[in-house]
Amino acid sequence: MTIVCGQVPPAVIGAGGGLGDLVYPVDGIPAAGNALLADPAETVVVLGIEVILEEALAFAEQLRIERPQVGVILLRESLDIAVLTQAIRAGIREVVPVSEAHLLLEAVERIRQLSARVPLLPAAASGAPRGQVVTVFSAKGGTGKTTISTNLAVALAEGGTYRVCLVDLDLAFGDVAISLQLNPRRTVVDALSLGEELDSAKVASLVTNYSPGLDCILAPVEPGDAEKIPASLVAEILALLGGMYDYVVIDTPAQFSEHVLVALDASHHHVLITTPEVPALKNLRLTLDMLDLLSYSRNSRLIVFNRSDADVGLSAADVERVVKSPITAHVPSSREVPASINRGTPLTAEQPEHAVSRAIRLFAQEHVIGEPVAEVARRSGRGLRLRRR
Ligand SMILES: Nc1ncnc2c1ncn2[C@@H]1O[C@H](COP(=O)(O)OP(=O)(O)OP(=O)(O)O)[C@@H](O)[C@H]1O
Ligand SMILES: [Mg+2]
Known part of the structure; x- marks a missing residue:
């Protein structure tokens, strides 16, 4: 199920197309995090327009390390190059204008297809x-x-x-x-x-x-x-x-x-x-x-x-x-x-x-x-004593 945080266009959730029943609505970033924890196989999170940009960026940064298979899609009122740049830097996969429901559906599909090619074995x-x-x-x-x-x-x-x-x-x-x-x-x-x-x-x-x-x-x-x-x-x-x-x-x-x-x-x-x-x-x-x-x-x-x-x-x-x-x-x-x-x-x-x-x-x-090494190769008895700057 696609985790959807906040409001998305009705055409995305509504009957007769869209993601239909496959949406799991949550009301904030912490709830989205919990939903991901509860479902280790989930690969898509959609963040609606009311999600604050800074919180969305921090969430994506964290997921990139902890759950790299999860793709975050960010909805915004309109496409803004500055937001797009920050989003890409944070690892958000796609930024979609809220008015373009079909683009959101396509983005969800793209992430799902990519994830299907990558086995989801946690490290x-x-x-x-x-x-x-x-x-x-x-x-x-x-x-x-x-x-x-x-x-x-x-x-x-x-x-x-x-x-x-x-x-x-x-x-x-x-x-x-x-x-x-x-x-x-x-x-x-x-x-x-x-x-x-x-x-x-x-x-x-x-x-x-x-x-x-x-x-x-x-x-x-x-x-x-x-x-x-x-x-x-x-x-x-x-x-x-x-x-x-x-x-x-x-x-x-x-x-x-x-x-x-x-x-x-x-x-x-x-x-x-x-x-x-x-x-x-x-x-x-x-x-x-x-x-x-x-x-x-x-x-x-x-x-x-x-x-x-x-x-x-x-x-x-x-x-x-x-x-x-x-x-x-x-x-x-x-x-x-x-x-x-x-x-x-x-x-x-x-x-x-x-x-x-x-x-x-x-x-x-x-x-x-195949041949993991238990210890680092560090020089015995000659450890560097390093201080920052
Ligand atoms: N197996 C290979 N077959 C053909 N060309 C190769 C092969 N391995 C490396 N090269 C070529 O040799 C050149 C040097 O390779 P590379 O840049 O990886 O070396 P490097 O040790 O990192 O160099 P530097 O010391 O400059 O950082 C490159 O042009 C690369 O394409
Ligand atoms: Mg080199």
């Missing part, structure tokens, strides 16, 4: 440990960190079982927004104006939604803003995200910055990327030595050999010999990868059966979902 029911943090790193630029992290996040979120947050920690030159065609209206820089004490509601206000179940924290638009973000702030955000999502995937720059160390500290999985090129391999060897030196747990390491089939003279056996570690996953090379980035849709979402998509999905299922 807790899956039995997976919550808040597994995955840092994707390579000390060599251009090896495929952004490609692997975006596609991994999509693969973890697909099916709707898990809630995933992708964090772009390449603070100066992050590519996540452009790779996913997201408008970076909110970025991690906005965390600076959220006051001293962060909490999950404040962190929720930083995220940009990509698809049901997948949110992103985007890198600053101006490269100069990267310097304003203390590593301790990143640590706080990551700690809170761990309690809000099933998986947090972190894309990184190609250097051992303080921010990257904070991410490695907070991570259950260190996904280390190499390609079949001598400099990439050399840097992976140095990275592994560095991680050993910093006493990170070896249990957290997953080595991904990207472009593994590129016939350039270095085989998987060569890689394993040099890095003295087994390769966890092989991702083939394909022109479809840059083409998908140019189209702004990760290959895993666009062509789920492509060899690259299959390799990343298998990696996600077998090694990230």
Whole structure:
């Protein structure tokens, strides 16, 4: 039943069409929240014109985290671009003028169809440990960190079982927004104006939604803003995200910055990327030595050999010999990868059966979902003591 809060056009509820008996009327946001609690399968809430905008926005923000499958439709007297912008930012799916009953019915139908394609398994029911943090790193630029992290996040979120947050920690030159065609209206820089004490509601206000179940924290638009973000702030955000999502995937720059160390500290999985090129391999060897030196747990390491089939003279056996570690996953090379980035849709979402998509999905299922790590890889006895600013 569609939960309807407040007044809606008679044609929507009335006999002979509309939603008919399938409406569950409630008289305020708290009652709508209770109705959702009572019906875990419900996927649509309509908020009528008398619902105060700020309350509607806060409700949608909360639902986006707690019940990402629920679509909120907001009715207003007329369409106003400022309201529309705020509504989209809050995660409201559609804003409909109250006079257009047919548009409301179509919006309800769209949300129902989308939800039918996404199984409604609540994350807790899956039995997976919550808040597994995955840092994707390579000390060599251009090896495929952004490609692997975006596609991994999509693969973890697909099916709707898990809630995933992708964090772009390449603070100066992050590519996540452009790779996913997201408008970076909110970025991690906005965390600076959220006051001293962060909490999950404040962190929720930083995220940009990509698809049901997948949110992103985007890198600053101006490269100069990267310097304003203390590593301790990143640590706080990551700690809170761990309690809000099933998986947090972190894309990184190609250097051992303080921010990257904070991410490695907070991570259950260190996904280390190499390609079949001598400099990439050399840097992976140095990275592994560095991680050993910093006493990170070896249990957290997953080595991904990207472009593994590129016939350039270095085989998987060569890689394993040099890095003295087994390769966890092989991702083939394909022109479809840059083409998908140019189209702004990760290959895993666009062509789920492509060899690259299959390799990343298998990696996600077998090694990230399938092998949860109980403890973060934090360096023993060398914990960073970080203070904000
Ligand atoms: N499996 C692949 N097949 C073909 N091209 C790939 C593959 N993986 C990555 N690429 C291409 O390699 C380039 C670098 O990839 P990507 O941006 O993901 O690397 P990165 O490590 O994030 O780079 P940077 O260090 O600059 O952030 C991109 O043009 C991407 O399309
Ligand atoms: Mg990158």
